[in-house]
Amino acid sequence: MTAQYRLRLFISGSTPRSTRAIENLRRICEEHLEGCYDLEIIDVYENPEATRDLQVIATPTLIKLLPEPSRRTIGDMSDRDRVLAGLSLLANAPR
DSSP: OOOOEEEEEEEOSSOHHHHHHHHHHHHHHHHHSTTSEEEEEEETTTOHHHHHHHTOOSSSEEEEEESSSOEEEESOTTOHHHHHHHTTOSTTSOO
16 A cells, blocks of 8 residues: 555544544554554544534544545444545445
8 A cells, every 4th residue: 555644533522432433443544554644633622623624513523635535434433344435445435
């Protein structure tokens, strides 16, 4: 894998749901993008202006900025296939 992935995960505080989203996403990235990704975690309570800039209206929200096209995955990050599709890493995922 040569593409560098730039990801932003928007969470809301230190809730169990936010913690699970971070853990699940890190696990998926390490398994499928090892050494080829940059993950920025943004707490919407600490950085509300970032939500406005990228029009984030729900958490957790994962935004794949690079490689283009940009894609969003909103909600449960424990659904591995859904997250992989959002990252364009499934064979049948739209690109």
